[in-house]
Amino acid sequence: MTAADFRIDEEGQGLILHLTGDWTATQLGRVSRRLDEELHDRKVASVELSEMGRFDTAGALAIVQAANCVLPQSAWAQRPEAGRTYAMVEKLERESAGPPPRSPGWIRGFAKVGRGVRDFFDEATLSSAFLGRLVVATGTALKHPSRIRWAAWFSQAERAGLDAIPIVAVTNFFIGAVIAFLGANLLTQFGAGVFTVQLVAVATLRELAVLITAILLAGRSASSFAAEIGSMRMNQEVDAMQVMGVNPFQALVIPRLAAMILMMPLLTFIGMVAGMFGGLLVTWSQLSYGPSFFIQRISEDPMMGTHLMVGMIKAPVFAVVIAAIGARQGMAVAGDVESLGRRVTAAVVQAIFAIISLDAIFALIFLELNL
Secondary structure, three states: OOOOEEEEEEEOOEEEEEEEEEEOOOOOOOHHHHHHHHOOOOOEEEEEOOOEEEEOHHHHHHHHHHOOOOOOHHHHOOOHHHHHHHHHHHHHHHHOOOOOOOOOHHHHHHHHHHHHHHHHHHHHHHHHHHHHHHHHHHHHHHHOHHHOOHHHHHHHHHHHOHHHHHHHHHHHHHHHHHHHHHHHHHHHHHOOHHHHHHHHHHHHHHHHHHHHHHHHHHHHHHHHHHHHHHHHHHOOHHHHHHHOOOOHHHHHHHHHHHHHHHHHHHHHHHHHHHHHHHHHHHHHHHHOOOHHHHHHHHHHOOOHHHHHHHHHHHHHHHHHHHHHHHHHHHHOOOOOHHHHHHHHHHHHHHHHHHHHHHHHHHHHHHHHOOO
């Protein structure tokens, strides 16, 4: 086997293309590019095949694409079988449709925006349908408590709630410490360092504890719900449940929703305690305000109960959002791994976005209520 090569001779009748070596898919190499460069805007009159070895459709395609004319069958008189291969490839290349015309960039941009708007409304429609089924399933569970799968409830509560206590406590501890550091550095410049205690308490009780806890659970539990239910969808276990007469919402969605509603307030309260403890240690070390002073300042503020109530009111709402979005994305998984990855990512992103948006709405509502 020898590599394909060529040389071009010029005669009075036109160019003569001498083919040497094996013009096959394994021996072409870069000769097709060189042939195209040599024959640019030049037409071949005949082909010399005395030194050519084997010849297949790859070699024929290289000649068809490089030559600026259709070689007659007489040019292949020395190798009729090569001529038949060339004629077949030339016909297919001539009759095959070219690439579709590309639209201008601004049209493609509008089309992409239109697809995005359509996908948004499709997602909103499917989410509304899922919410309706979830409401019906919740009403059925409350109407028939004997059908509640208590084992699944407690299992999900342990996995989504109790197992998240360490990360929630540690994260809120450092958040409270950071708020205390900022307050100590800024407020002491104005001689108001004592108000660092109120700053830590208000920020932790009202906003940060519940928000940080919800974001952690959005990344931890929403993704877990989407991955678990999505894997069951891929393995057709959800379809098997329906065949056996088991409602997937009762078996998969309701236990996760109930577990989040039960455990989110507990985790929020733990986050509040951890954040306050972090602020206490910082004010003790930086401002020399002891624990008794810290606790006294908090207990003497009549608004602390209101701030605690505001934070705890948000917890179950965020829990419903996290569980519903995670289960919704899991139920939307198709039969491939790529779909599972997209849905898990969408569950986390949508849950975090919904939490922050709801937190802003709650802030406006409580502002109007003077709470």
